Amino acid sequence: MRILEVKETTMAFLRQYALEIILFNTLFLFVIFVYGSIPFVAMPTLGQAVWASGFAESFAKEDFAIYATHFGLPEKAPIAFGLAGVFLQSLYIKYLHLQAGDAYSFVSVTYLLLAAFGTIKFSMFLGTTLRTSILASAFYLTLPLVWWHSLYSFLSFGFALMPLYIYMIFFIIKNKSEENKYTYPAFLAMSILAVFTDGYTFVMFALSYFLILFVSFVSKKTTFKKAAYLFLYAIFVFAISYLLYTNYINESSFDVWSMDYYRGFGIDLAMLFSPSKEIFWIYDILGLSVVRTPVEFFGDDSVWAVSFSLALLVFALMALFFVKNEYKIQLLIIALFGLYLSLGPSLKMNSKRPIEQINIKNFDNAMKEEYAIAATGNEFLYKYFPGIKNMRATYRWIGLFQVALFGLLIIFLSKLESQNKRYLAYSLLLFLAALNIPDPSVRLKNIIYNRDSMMQMDKDLVSLLKQHIKANSKVAFVPYYNDHFANYLAAKSDIRTYNVGGDKNLELAMKNWPQTMLTLSEITVPSKFIYNIENILLSKDVDYIIFPYFDMLWGAYEWPREDKEIISKKLIYSEYVNYFKNNPNFDLIETEYFSFVSISKNADLKYLQNNKEKKICESKNAICFDAKTQELTFSNVGVLKDNVLSTNAQSGALLFGPYLPLQKGEYSFEVYGKVSNQDTMFIQISDNLGKKSIGIFKDFNMTGERDTILKVDNLVLEKDSNAVEIAILVSKDTKAEIHGYRLINKIYLDKGIK
DSSP: OHHHHHHHHHHHHHHHHHHHHHHHHHHHHHHHHHHTOBTTTBOSOSHHHHHHHHHHHHHHTSSSOOSBSSSSOSSOBOOSSOHHHHHHHHHHHHHHOOOHHHHHHHHHHHHHHHHHHHHHHHHHHTTOOHHHHHHHHHHHHTSHHHHGGGGGTHHHHHHHHHHHHHHHHHHHHHOOTTTOTTHHHHHHHHHHHHHTTOHHHHHHHHHHHHHHHHHHHHTTSSOHHHHHHHHHHHHHHHHHHHHHHHHHHTOSOOOOOOHHHHHHTSOOGGGGTSOBTTTOHHHHHTTOOBOOOTTTBSSOHHHHHSOOOHHHHHHHHHHHHHOOOTTHHHHHHHHHHHHHHHTTTEEOSSOBOOHHHHHHTOOOSOOOGGGSSEEOSOHHHHHHSTTGGGOOOGGGGHHHHHHHHHHHHHHHHHHHHHTTOHHHHHHHHHHHHHHHOOOHHHHHHHHHHHHHHHHHHIIIIIHHHHHHSOTTOEEEESSOSSOHHHHHHHHHHTOEESOOOSHHHHHHHHTTOOHHHHTTSOOOSHHHHHHHHHHHHHTTSOSEEEEESSOTTGGGTSSSOOHHHHHHHHHHHHHHHHHHHSOTTEEEEEOSSEEEEEEOTTOOHHHHHHHHHHHHHTSTTEEEEETTTTTTOBOSSSEEETTEEEOOSOOEEEEBOEEEEEOSEEEEEEEEEEESOGGGEEEEEEETTTTEEEEEEOOOOOOSTTEEEEEEEEEEESSOEEEEEEEEEEOTTOOEEEEEEEEEEGGGGGGGOO
């Protein structure tokens, strides 16, 4: 009987809502096409999907892992943002056996389903019927705010969920505790989901809550007692969410950028009213779009791609002037606050780079203060206010502006429905959604390319790494950078690497890197870079050095790469490849996209170690003296005999010089020999012909022939030095023998190298 009752109830529901179900499914297919997530066919983005999929692949190799173990060594790597999505992707990979790209598309679909539910609930809360709310969700989820930001992966998910966040805020403030006991834990769960999806939209979520609560209290819709309770509850919720996030990444904040970047990434008011070319298909056809490029305008294309808000503004104003609704003031306050913050510290109105900056072709996304029309007054917030000060891409506050305008649009549509003009409401939403979409043929081509490219990466690159590198081997791709590709290649190939993609992830990882890895940031002097490679291999911090013949950042955004890039990279690395190819102590394997270097099984390790120490002293990271050779130094008292420099009862400089440059860093200083009356001798290290003292040392160890008589482990050079002198000064009563000294950057002293 129970089964029959359930069946009858289900059939009754389907009969009642059949049209709505068909409408939702049809429009949702439209949404996922515009967004670009069509599992087994297309992906919405490539570079960010490759970056994220590296984490998902690494997580999937363990049970319910939330840290990557294949890249960002030596510690386990947290993902700087998007954990909620990547964790879900890892489950799809592990348990549904999906290729990473298809798993990413399924995650997108999952988020869009949740976002559609939230947008429908938000719309119905503001007064529209279910059918209109379904149409409204299709309009909102096809805004460039959502689909264009798919390029930034989880940021777009956060924007998609904004109506759900705002709905939850209204609901919890309006709710009476006895009405729904699940409201408060659900709000906490939503906050945690938000912070582990995207930091930008989490901050918008939190700010919206306090703005809505404040307006509700001031307008006397919420009592003081309830407002105080809701305020304290929100502090608890957002604090718990924030602490969970910072505990996960083991970092409370990241570097704050120059205010010029906050200025450059601010919204230009002119862009609110005129669409940018190649974003809106219909506006392009009608010739109403404006061509904008980073050469002309400040910021980058993300600023003007999502700024256009004219249609939303028109209907929001109509709602404000012609519709009575208890929520429109809260939505207006949110919109104004979002718009204000999206401007950044300076006002722009069709502001362009000065011609002299364009001519020299030497500019970035920043904007100097003198180029602005006027100050907006929010620089203080961007400098000091928690959360806001970390939002360098200031234009993204446009999301808060647009979601509030969307709410006002819904209020206007609810008025149409109340006047029995529901078909006008339907038509209006379909028309606005049509205006949102990009060129369908171009969009389809791009999203299919994304998936095909990711599949090709597996064939071209992962297969090579698996063929030539043993599983669990430790590698370094050189030189290192913000290597998005490292995440995916390491996890898919089941190898381990210090390299990692994502500027925040790189910042976190570098804090724990061995000094040997830190020397591989760039190719400067060829001999020095070769030495650094030998050093990290000899120190056994890695098993393989890998030269990639493509850009490890931008290669993840476009694959395959052009032949000219591959050829250029091979030419750049040819000197290093040839050196290791012709050195019998190393094995070198050349392939189409990589060269692999490792220590040969038959290597003469003693020769390599001796050669390594010699190269240390030939670099700008060390100054050495050996009495056997008498190189690089001078003496005006003392006697050199039997490879020992000895005092001869005269006062003066037993040793001085060599006036060589040293790079800034932390150094170890050792002097070898013996001294029997240390009170009559001291050693001074200085720069600039003795004018700048680096250190003076008087306490010596007097035991043992040819022993270390002085060892200083933490000698810090704050700046590069031009002419370093090491002087050993003695009196006529000094009895000492000096065999040599070494002042060496501690980068090269890992793994017990003397």
